[in-house]
Each structure stands twice: as C-alpha cells, then as structure tokens.
Amino acid sequence: MTRHDSSTPLVRGASTGESHRSWPGAATAHEATRPRAGWLVVLSLIVLVLLGVLVFVAAWVVGGRALPQISSVQSLLPQGSQSSETQQEGDGELTNPGVPLTSTDLNLIPVDDPDSVLPGSPDTTEIQQIPLDSLNALKSLGWSVPHLSGFGLATEYAETGVVAGIRTVQIRLTDGEHHLDVSETRPEEAGVEMAPLESKLASAVDVSDARKENITLRTGDECQLYISEDEEQWTAAMESGRVQYVVSSDLPETAAEQISNWVMATDRSRVQVLPIVPSGSERLERGFEELLDWLTD
Structure with missing residues (x-):
C-alpha cells in the first residue's frame, strides 16, 4: 500500500502560494518608482522656470538702471571740462596727458563756416554738432526737432549753441538736392526771457x-514768411509760448506754408508724448545686453 506524504503537496502548495503572492509586491515596487521619476521631472521644470523668471527680473532691473539719464542738451555733447583731465584709452594706457581736447574732439564748427551762425546768435557763438545717434534723446527734454521727419527728407546734421541762457538747436534735412533748416530756440531755465522773434531773422x-x-497756420499760430526770389530761398518765422522757430529752405515756395504747418503741428503733438518712456522690449534688450557683458567680462 502506497502512503502518500501529505507534507509534500503542502510544501508545493506553499511554494506555489508564495510564488503567487510575490508578484503583487513586485508590481507595487515597480509602480512606486514612477511617481518618483515624475516628481523629478516636475521639480526640474520648476527649477528651470524659476531660473528663467530670475533672469527676466534681473534683465528688467538692470535694463532700468542702464537707461541713460539725460538732463540737458549739453549732456549729449563732448564736455570741455574733460580738457584738463588726463585722457585714457580703453586698455588703461594714458595718452597725451595734460593735452586739452581740440575743437574736433568737441565737435566744434569753425566760426568762419557759413553754417556756423544760428538764427539770433552772435558770430562768436560756440556751436557744437550733436551726434545724430543722440538726437532722439532730445525728445525726452521737450524738443520738437527730433520729431521732424517726412517729405522724403533725411537728417544730415544737427548743431546747437547757447547765448545768455537761450539755447538753439538746428537740424538740416535734405533729399540730396534741396535742404531744409529748422532751428528751435528755447530758454534753458525758467525766468529767462527770449529776444524778439524778428531779431533772429x-x-x-x-x-x-x-x-x-x-x-495764419492751421494751429492758429501766426507765421512770417519771407521769400528771397533772387536767392531762390524762403524763410518762415513762428513762435508759441516759450519756443521760437526759424525755418529756411530752397524747396519750392509752394511748400513753405505746408512745412510751416508741419513744424507747428509737431510742436503741438510732442507735448502728448512726454515724458518719453522706453518700451518694455527696449528695457529688456538693454538689460540682457548688460548681463551678457557682465558674464563675458
């Protein structure tokens, strides 16, 4: 008679049971690794976003600090006060110590130059050229001439001079064949009285x-128009409040009234855009440039 060992199937059963019971545990461990990997991805994304925000904020702050502070027309010009100081090159080497800046360094226009006399200024007035890339900065100071563009004319040069607290800024616009000179005169300080408009002519x-x-212009301002037929040139004089304009050109006489209206309309519209605030994109661009320069130094 054969005796069956009851322990054998139990062992087998137990082994089989343990084997079956081990699979759910393995699946649970495998599933537990998925959330950990997901959290690592989320944390990485959060860190990248925070770094991007920090860089963005830093560029905004630095861009605001880097904006040029323009307080006067004179601040746009090479300063004569530098003449007594030692000039220094970018590499740190001293060049020509004690040598004053020349008239060329200061953008001075020779006195005997036919274009060196601004309307209403004595012949001895020191006149300097304004860098064209700085001309746009005059907008924030309330000047109208930087706003003048049109009629197919481009700015050839800009110059300025000051007499007894009265400053004149003049620009020359040209299309390559004709020229248009627009001079704008304003007192630099309150309480300074300007000379009569006729004295500038x-x-x-x-x-x-x-x-x-x-x-009578469309703005209601009065315009004095002088036409020199021999010289084929006309000159218009206008004033409003604390500003005076003298416009001279060899453009056709029929354009005189239109251009005079244009100048005075620009004078009215410039008030609506003050103060000039740089756009957000300009501020960010300047900030990123400053950060890049700092990182590459």
Whole structure:
C-alpha cells in the first residue's frame, strides 16, 4: 500500500502560494518608482522656470538702471571740462596727458563756416554738432526737432549753441538736392526771457530784399514768411509760448506754408508724448545686453 506524504503537496502548495503572492509586491515596487521619476521631472521644470523668471527680473532691473539719464542738451555733447583731465584709452594706457581736447574732439564748427551762425546768435557763438545717434534723446527734454521727419527728407546734421541762457538747436534735412533748416530756440531755465522773434531773422534772411507774407497756420499760430526770389530761398518765422522757430529752405515756395504747418503741428503733438518712456522690449534688450557683458567680462 502506497502512503502518500501529505507534507509534500503542502510544501508545493506553499511554494506555489508564495510564488503567487510575490508578484503583487513586485508590481507595487515597480509602480512606486514612477511617481518618483515624475516628481523629478516636475521639480526640474520648476527649477528651470524659476531660473528663467530670475533672469527676466534681473534683465528688467538692470535694463532700468542702464537707461541713460539725460538732463540737458549739453549732456549729449563732448564736455570741455574733460580738457584738463588726463585722457585714457580703453586698455588703461594714458595718452597725451595734460593735452586739452581740440575743437574736433568737441565737435566744434569753425566760426568762419557759413553754417556756423544760428538764427539770433552772435558770430562768436560756440556751436557744437550733436551726434545724430543722440538726437532722439532730445525728445525726452521737450524738443520738437527730433520729431521732424517726412517729405522724403533725411537728417544730415544737427548743431546747437547757447547765448545768455537761450539755447538753439538746428537740424538740416535734405533729399540730396534741396535742404531744409529748422532751428528751435528755447530758454534753458525758467525766468529767462527770449529776444524778439524778428531779431533772429537778420542772420537768416535779408528782410529788406525779400517779399513778406503773413500766414495764419492751421494751429492758429501766426507765421512770417519771407521769400528771397533772387536767392531762390524762403524763410518762415513762428513762435508759441516759450519756443521760437526759424525755418529756411530752397524747396519750392509752394511748400513753405505746408512745412510751416508741419513744424507747428509737431510742436503741438510732442507735448502728448512726454515724458518719453522706453518700451518694455527696449528695457529688456538693454538689460540682457548688460548681463551678457557682465558674464563675458
């Protein structure tokens, strides 16, 4: 008679049971690794976003600090006060110590230059050229001439001079064939009185040999128009409040009234855009440039 060992199937059963019971545990361990990997991805993304935000904020702050602080027209010009200081090159080497800046360094226009006399300024007035890439900065100071663009004319040069606290900024616009000079005169400080508008015309036009017309512009301002037929040139004079304009050109006489309206309309519209605030993109661009320069130094 064969005796069956009851322990054998139990062992087998137990082994089989243990084998079956081990699979759920393995699956659970495998599933537990998935959340950990997911959290690592999420944490990495959060860190990248935070770094991006920090860089963005840093660029915004640095860009704001880097914005040029323009307080006057003179601050746009090479300063004569540098003449007594030692000039230093970017590599740190001293060059020509004690040698004053020349008239070329200061953008001075020779006195005997026919374009060196601004309307209403004496012949001895020191006149400097304004760098064209700095001309746009005059907008934040309330000047109108940087806003003037149109009629197919481009800015050839800009110059300025000051007499007894009264500053004149003049730009020359040209299309390569004709020229248009627009001078704008304003007091640099409150309480300074400007000379009569007629006094500015002596250096711009021979009033005794010119035909005069009085025009009422669309802005309501009065315009004195002088036409020199011999020289084929006309000159318009206008004023409003604390500003005076003298416009001279060899463009056709028929354009005189249109351009005079354009100048005074620009004077009105410039008030609506003050103060000039740089756009967010300009501030960020400047900030990223400053950060990049700092990292590469």
